[in-house]
Amino acid sequence: MSQPKSVRWGIMATGGIAQTFTKDLLVDPKTRGVNDIVHLVTAAASSSSKASAEKFISSYVDGKQGDTKATAYGSYKELVQDPNVDIIYVATPHSHHYQNCRLALEHSKPILCEKALTVNADQAKILVEEAKKRNLFFMEAVWTRYFPLSIEIRKAIQDGKIGEVLKVSADLSIGAIPEDSFDVAHRMVNKDLAGGVLLDLGIYSLTWLFQTIYHTLPKEKRQAPKVVGALMTSEPRTGADEATTMLLDFPVSTPTGKSRTHGIATAALRTHFDHERDTEQATPAVRIFGDEGEIQVFGPIYRPSRYRITYTKKGDNKQPFEDKEHEFPGGIHGMSWEADEAARCFLAGKLESESMPWSESITIMETMDEVRKLGGLTYPETIETTKYPMDMKAKQPEHVQTVNRD
Numbered sequence: 001m002s003q004p005k006s007v008r009w010g011i012m013a014t015g016g017i018a019q020t021f022t023k024d025l026l027v028d029p030k031t032r033g034v035n036d037i038v039h040l041v042t043a044a045a046s047s048s049s050k051a052s053a054e055k056f057i058s059s060y061v062d063g064k065q066g067d068t069k070a071t072a073y074g075s076y077k078e079l080v081q082d083p084n085v086d087i088i089y090v091a092t093p094h095s096h097h098y099q100n101c102r103l104a105l106e107h108s109k110p111i112l113c114e115k116a117l118t119v120n121a122d123q124a125k126i127l128v129e130e131a132k133k134r135n136l137f138f139m140e141a142v143w144t145r146y147f148p149l150s151i152e153i154r155k156a157i158q159d160g161k162i163g164e165v166l167k168v169s170a171d172l173s174i175g176a177i178p179e180d181s182f183d184v185a186h187r188m189v190n191k192d193l194a195g196g197v198l199l200d201l202g203i204y205s206l207t208w209l210f211q212t213i214y215h216t217l218p219k220e221k222r223q224a225p226k227v228v229g230a231l232m233t234s235e236p237r238t239g240a241d242e243a244t245t246m247l248l249d250f251p252v253s254t255p256t257g258k259s260r261t262h263g264i265a266t267a268a269l270r271t272h273f274d275h276e277r278d279t280e281q282a283t284p285a286v287r288i289f290g291d292e293g294e295i296q297v298f299g300p301i302y303r304p305s306r307y308r309i310t311y312t313k314k315g316d317n318k319q320p321f322e323d324k325e326h327e328f329p330g331g332i333h334g335m336s337w338e339a340d341e342a343a344r345c346f347l348a349g350k351l352e353s354e355s356m357p358w359s360e361s362i363t364i365m366e367t368m369d370e371v372r373k374l375g376g377l378t379y380p381e382t383i384e385t386t387k388y389p390m391d392m393k394a395k396q397p398e399h400v401q402t403v404n405r406d
């Protein structure tokens with residue numbers, strides 16, 4: 001067997017998700033059956049201070065990758081100039097992705113960028129054009145899409161296991177009273193950071209609709225849905241959206257392409273996720289309705305580990321339902337799979353991932369733009385703009401509270 005190839009990562013930002021991602025990145029890929037690649041972290045940068053990057057490296061990198069050392073930087077600009085970095089993981093709030101990705105692309109660095117990809121579709125389109133022009137890999141890190149569970153469900157749909165897909169519903173509710181759970185500076189409610197549920201949580205509900213309805217079709221048959229939406233921009237302190245509901249009318253159904261499919265995507269702060277979700281009484285958070293059966297995915301929908309296929313039509317060897325459990329091997333949180341995908345694409349010289357093509361990221365951003373237009377939701381011009389470079393607001397110094405949602 002040939003030797004695994006190494007990919008050297010540079011981590012941009014040192015916050016919550018940068019920590020989770022880096023921990024997952026340095027779990028031995030063999031524990032999940034991946035033998036062709038090895039991930040290394042060769043640099044990390046903090047916009048707050050070099051000391052913060054040093055602390056990050058000593059907590060999450062040192063001692064976890066043999067003799068390989070990582071360099072700490074006190075600015076993102078230094079990170080993107082490091083010749084020992086192959087690919088940048090952008091882990092800043094989504095308000096900053098456009099500026100941060102432009103910076104990386106300008107310095108010829110491929111990118112894996114956290115969700116939501118940008119604030120609006122215009123920004124996403126420019127990033128794609130820049131990546132294309134510079135021949136650089138660029139991918140949105142919607143981690144759930146790369147889970148073996150998601151891949152298995154997409155295949156079941158394509159194989160016609162539940163017949164023609166006619167309707168999909170997906171909900172992400174986190175049961176958080178924003179005034180108690182999030183400081184006004186927190187990215188979940190802070191409109192300066194594109195806060196609100198649409199871009200933070202609604203993106204997952206949309207991910208389930210798109211990956212099961214749109215992505216399961218052959219490329220040439222994929223068509224953007226018509227969109228209707230409503231937003232509750234009622235967060236009492238910031239006016240951020242606390243709840244959002246989107247109805248999507250997709251013109252082509254999977255697998256035969258004969259009819260239409262409706263999608264209902266919801267996300268909310270105050271309403272609760274299913275308290276019984278780890279028990280037999282759990283109610284599904286994603287339901288994929290076919291004319292011969294249904295696939296039910298149990299939440300949280302960003303990190304599901306269980307789904308069920310029920311059959312409405314009796315067929316040969318069909319049980320009334322099949323339950324499927326998935327594990328997180330090697331103790332990973334689940335972000336390693338997207339990292340594996342990005343690394344493989346990068347090594348193969350690809351510019352985009354088949355699992356999350358640029359056109360699909362853009363269509364999803366356009367969907368959210370449309371919902372915002374209908375609901376009258378705008379963010380400050382400094383983060384909506386496509387101008388580059390912009391002097392972005394620095395990180396707020398105070399420490400904000402977060403809720404544990406896992």
Ligand SMILES: NC(=O)C1=CN([C@@H]2O[C@H](COP(=O)(O)OP(=O)(O)OC[C@H]3O[C@@H](n4cnc5c(N)ncnc54)[C@H](OP(=O)(O)O)[C@@H]3O)[C@@H](O)[C@H]2O)C=CC1
Binds near residue numbers: 013014049092116393
């Ligand atoms: N895939 C997933 O499961 C998750 C994805 N996310 C996504 O990851 C991104 C980051 O979220 P998360 O890590 O939770 O956020 P955090 O607030 O924990 O961290 C964000 C980091 O970005 C950097 N940063 C740069 N500019 C600013 C600014 N103006 N305000 C605040 N931070 C700034 C800071 O790092 P430094 O000071 O080191 O530069 C900060 O620590 C978001 O886009 C979010 O949607 C979040 C949670 C889960």
Ligand SMILES: O=C1OC[C@@H](O)[C@H](O)[C@H]1O
Binds near residue numbers: 200302
């Ligand atoms: O991406 C995310 O997934 C998990 C949630 O807890 C978090 O708020 C969100 O940003």
